[in-house]
Amino acid sequence: MYRIMQERMTGIREEAINFARNLVRTDSRSLDESRVAALVEAEMKAQGYYKVFHDDFGNVVGLVSGIRPSPTVLLNCHMDTVSTSGGDAKRGPCGEVENGRLYGPGAADCKGGLAAQVFAGALLKRSLLPLKGNLIIAATTAEQNGLSLGLRGLIGSTLPDLGLKPDFAILGEPTDMGLYYGHDGWMEMDVRVEGLNPFNVDDAVKAIVSDLEKPAAANGERGRSRETLKISEPDFRDRKGSRSASLRVSRRMEPEEDSGAVVGQVKESMSRLAESAGGQVAVEVMVRREEQRLYTGKVDVVRHVARAWSTDPFNPMIDRARQALEAAGCPVKPGKWQLGRLGMGTAGGVLVNEYKIPTVGYGPGLESQAHAEGEYVEIEKVISATYGSAVIAHALAGIPVCGWTSDEI
The missing domain is CATH 3.30.70.360 (Alpha-Beta Plaits)
Known part of the structure; x- marks a missing residue:
């Protein structure tokens, strides 16, 4: 199975890199993500997702359907950044690659992760690996500062209207390819x-x-x-x-x-x-x-509270993800985000505390690069995160093939 995925990665590589560069080149300050949303929606359609749409909250959702209603795995990244993509005087135009690094606002947090997740779905489709349940890839709005207005709308309204509820969630936030399970x-x-x-x-x-x-x-x-x-x-x-x-x-x-x-x-x-x-x-x-107004015109009031969260590191979901990564030849580094500055956070607080969805983080960026001057992500890690995200998603929602056992989690 992994050999098939690795072979298909060869054809995906340049597409994923170009998509990541286009994402970083495109401004998407929080509450003004419409241009990046259009890019994501077009790319998901080009990759042949079963269903692609944007909701009233401005989120872009792509579905890869399986043969059963569950389990359902959510891959989630936010589209918004804290600054524009106008360029860096030291590095030149945003979206350029220098010495293997892609520079620009949001490169690490978390457009590199978003590109990896979109192409993780594409990788599973191209590898013809069957899914038992459903895979949802969602690019959400208004996440910065950990308030997650777009994700709340996705989980609380959009997905229930489709009869979907995630059983597991994977955040593409910067973890440097580690499996992160919480933060303050x-x-x-x-x-x-x-x-x-x-x-x-x-x-x-x-x-x-x-x-x-x-x-x-x-x-x-x-x-x-x-x-x-x-x-x-x-x-x-x-x-x-x-x-x-x-x-x-x-x-x-x-x-x-x-x-x-x-x-x-x-x-x-x-x-x-x-x-x-x-x-x-x-x-x-x-x-x-x-009061926040989303780019779609929808208005909502948010409370400035980002709750601490943690998924039990011995949760069967994390065990399965770790085992799959090891079997696929990927490094496994468990940990938690440190969040050195106040005002930073992830959607995990909403997913775990409010909706009781076991959640982990797995993304290519460095946490220290989030919101940093000269922000960058390493291109090779974007490619590795594409493969690793597909591996985890299939381990949680796929039909076992090539020697895998079918034990439930």
Whole structure:
């Protein structure tokens, strides 16, 4: 089976590379992914997917159908990036390959992974390897910052309308070809302090900021490199005999933490600090909410919470993926994303926590390259991820051939 796939990879190689370059060349800032979506939809149709369409959320979905309704495997990458593809003064135009590296915004996070997943579906079709269940390849919108607005629409609306629910999910986020199974979360809170006496408001804000910074300072002293807290400069406003101060607080969330409980604890602590600072002031704390308009015109409100998530590393899905990669001659490197900066995340928090779908990450990029200046992905790893993604997908949803056993997972 693997020999067949490797032989078919020879014909796919240049197509996959050209597709990855075209993706990187094309601007797709978050909420403005229409041009890349058109490229993905056209490529899926050219590769002969059973069904290709885009939904109301702007997601592009390609289906490769099997002989049974399940199991269903979802390959997912987001199309949006945090910056444009206008070029890099050091590297020249985006989408160019230099010394085996494809440069440009989104190359690692995660257009290289998107190209690999689209052609993983094509590889399975060209290899004529039968599927027991269904394979869904979905390029989703508005994922950056881990808020996953497009994916929520896909899982909560689009796929159920087709009678589909993924049993497993594979994210093409940057893992450097590792099998990643989770990461910490983060949340943003809007804090407002208000009172009649401006000096009392100022003192309360100082006390609150000082108290918030203590845990972050302690973490720094222990040598932790990950960003755990970010506090905006207070915005003070005076009107009609009162003063208010607004600030935004971003903090890391551990797996056991709940955003509602965190808000309650923070509000109680801040109110107590404000009272101890002297004077009568009111403190309000709430999760930041933001209205977002997708490129399709659909509007929704998102909460700035990306929950921590983890798939049990001994989950049968991960065991099967690891075994298949080893049998196919691919390296196996289990791990978790480190997410050094607040505001980063993946769709895993939605898939695992909200929809109970076992999820892993497997992609060609380096996590350190996500959102980095001079972002790149290694071309050979895009090709390797194409093969490896097809191997995992067939192990989870394919019909065993060439000596494979048919044990269920």
